[in-house]
Amino acid sequence: MSNQKPADGERSRPLRDVAEDATGFGAPEIRMTRDLILNPGAVAAAQGQPDSPYPRSLRYFLTWNGIFLVLVTVLGGFQSQFAALPEPFITWAMQTSGKSRDAFLGDLDQWYSLAAIPVISLFLYLPLAFLFRRWTGSRAAGSGQAFAYVSGWSIYGAAFGLAALFVPAVRAASPVLTVLILAVLFLRMGKGRWWTSGGQALWRFVQLLLGMLIVFVPAVLIVTAITVVGALYGP
Template sequence: MTDGETTRKQAIRDLSEDTLGFGAAEVRTARDLLVRPRLVLQAWMIEGPTGGGRYAKPLKLYLTLNAIIMLIVFLKGGLSGYLEGMPAEMLNPLLAQAGKSRDAFMADADGWMSFLTIPVMAPLYALAAMPLFRLWDAEDLGVRRGFRASFAYLNAWTVPMLPLSWFVFGTGPAALIASLLMAVLGFAAFLRMGRGRWYRGVLPGVGKALILFAAIGLSGALGTAIVTVIGVFAGLAA
């Protein structure tokens, strides 16, 4: 490899890290979460938040992945679809009260919803999952490592989900199929990552995956409601 090729590859890596937050550690972590998630979890739990220097920190990686998803959401038209899905008898009075056009109302709402979605959703997901991982893990994780385990799982779910994001935030049959596949990936991530640590047998693993999925689903519904209310107030603001 020539010096020029090395310089170009380093420049590409630097650009990726500067724009998307993805450097060598993030790429390595995402790769290993796909092929050996259980070993990544073990490294994070035993050797610290960087897995002994091999991996990105779970929270940092999760925020980076969500930033990419929000970029996809922006390219797909934003989050105002949450409000557009409201019944006309609810939405029309809000538009009248706002005293602005529908497009202006949606633009104001979408700006705040897009800005606050990750700060609202990420802690809620982790708070929903953390007590379960502390309960199921044979070790006394404590709060700090409990949150680390939560973001480890969320990363293992989000990495393979990224290609589906373009379709999940769309409409029609493609969005429905992508949403179902996303749920399947959530179950698979738990079963692949947690074997021997969060569960032993297949049936207990499936049962715990269902409990975890329900807890995260409820926290997601709460987060969506919070973000939607914020969007409404933003749309009503002068």
């Protein structure tokens, strides 16, 4: 019997496999997370390339946000936000659904968690993909960059979102923080791709914000409708 010890890479490989199988997050996803924080321009440049070292941006986006929702659920979910709903509405909802206050708020939390990410991300993808495809001249690169951009935003937003669950001041500043994150990512990811001068960067960032705002309103209305109807009439 051979007493030769496996190399470090061979010894650590099973652990990486278990982590990837359990969470969907392996070495490529970790690399993409790191570069979205430290070097987002490299992630944007790799989109649409056959030899990209990163996973497909749609897969990464869904995996990352699934992990984020698990963290939010462990920390108490979104119930603290729903607790601020008007008391007449909660009273009416309890009477209509036949549920207790805690049960109704819990169902709101579950339905919101289920609907928010897929609905809002789909709506946000549409204007981003349209603009990035037009600015880059590449359908594949523009589509990948759209989800990479939203993924980068969600990484930074996750930190502020978790803080907002416990710090009211962060929750109050969330609109300003959101625009700031979008602007920083736009400048870091888009230099030489989406813009080539300061004036062009400003104008195109305004276009991006307007596009996201236009689709965000109906997306939130749809999520709200799904959440309320599901909480009222769901089991």
